Amino acid sequence: MPIVPRPDPEFGLADIPPNPPVYYAEQALLGALLLDPHRIKTIGPLDPGRFASANHRALFAAMATLTAPPPDLHVKEPVWITAVLAHARPHARGLTPSYLHALAGACPDPAHAPAYARMVRSDHARRTVLMHAGHLVQAATDPGLPNPAAVTLRRADALTALLDHLASSFPSHPGSLPRTPPPAPQDHQEGPESAGEEQLLLSTAAAYPAALASMRWLRPEDFTTALYGGLYRCLTSLASRGEPVDKVTVLWEAQQNGLLTPAFGPQDVLELLDTPAGPPEHWGEQILRRALLRHAYLAGLHVQAFAQDLTNSPHQVITGSRRALAHLAGVRARWQHATGQPTAARPPVPASRAGPSHPRTSAPAASPRSSR
Known part of the structure; x- marks a missing residue:
């Protein structure tokens, strides 16, 4: 008897997860810069890597690279949208002219571009902290690592350096402690x-x-x-x-x-x-090595919980994460004393992962007129 494959369950629009709020902030920012390209000078430090969407990264890279047209020409002809699309499309094949027009319609007010840019920077900081916390948890629980303590401490150093860098980019405010409840206790699997x-x-x-x-x-x-x-x-x-x-x-x-x-x-x-x-x-x-890995694992779980909670501001994520890592610092000091290891300097955070950098608006590679 032939086997009749079961039909796949129906997949409807309701099954598609909604876009996070930062997606709309990115749309509003790009729409503002399409409507008024000269506002890129007012949004503060930002680079394409801060955008969560690949299409949005390509569009902002084009805007930061191209020279904005004169205001009078921008009002009369769509040279700016044409140039941005031509520059971005090789890096994001799915872009269409209709999407760029939709971006312009998604911006409530171009004057609010600096606020939209702050939202993009804030969400990128949260995602970056979450990524580094995942690396820490992975290192603390990976039995295949040849030197798990050394790798785990390097991951903790990278996370600490990131938090130090972000602290200078996001101002403090009242209620600096995160509102996130501590994660449910999870057993750190110990070998027999x-x-x-x-x-x-x-x-x-x-x-x-x-x-x-x-x-x-x-x-x-x-x-x-x-x-x-x-x-x-x-x-x-x-x-x-x-x-x-x-x-x-x-x-x-x-x-x-x-x-x-x-x-x-x-x-x-x-x-x-x-x-x-x-x-x-x-x-x-x-x-003591097992205790070190256990504390690193728990610290990583706490940082993940803070970064996953969208109600926390960047400052709250930074403050809570630093407190979680402080518990690891004491065990680390005892481990280094026991093994005679010197205290290692914190590694620098790559600019592409740490904090915002200024867009390249000088020395443009192309101009709207040449892209027409």
Whole structure:
């Protein structure tokens, strides 16, 4: 029997997602510059890369490159629209004369072009922050990276440098904290080896407690298992008080700290602390590396939440993102101390991704008259 393919579900206009508000801001700005091309000098720093639409990027690039016609000629003949379309069409084949006329009709008032340009810059900043936050989350969770800590820190540096650059472009205002609720807690997937490494650290630190004095960079909250973090606090507390450290004294300290339960009794503590292997510093670095990646992952999720919320202004996105990254900075400082790595300088942000640049209105490559 022949197989009759099932018909695809009907796809109607209602299934097409609506354009975001910035799309209409871009249309209004381009319409203003088609109606009054000389207003490009009033819109402030802006370059084609800030536009979300590829067609709009091509049109603005043409407007920033061409020389505007004299006002009297612009009123009489469509030389400006003709020149812009001819210059942009090789880069955006879908452009038509009717769309350019529609852009002119989409502009409520050409005098409002500076406001439309601010909207374009603001949305581009939000999208750029969102992209860098995604890179940070990806690096913190990619098991295939040869050196995930180094890559993650470079991504965090790139995001921090971007936020610093954007902070100078968008003024502060009252209510600078984002209104976005924190993202729902998500488990950072830890491999099965994480608990084993934490157990090995506890047993080796109990056997060689002298190493604890040089491991102040490791903290109980770095452990993925809260119980093991509590046992590590018992170890460090005994060492800091100058008391003997072995598996029996740790057991007594665990009892005093309420760590013993019917599911985890005295014999479990003694067995856990009875399998030392390797130096404590090695296992401590492994635990701290996981904590670093976990904090980077959570910071990236928070920045993504701020940037995805369209009710946040650029300043609110910047402020909230900086606070999220501040929690990562403390773990990073301890990681660098543990591994003896110097603090790396923040990388520069490429101009095409960071902030706005002035359009090229001088030294035009073509003129409307030559494009007729």
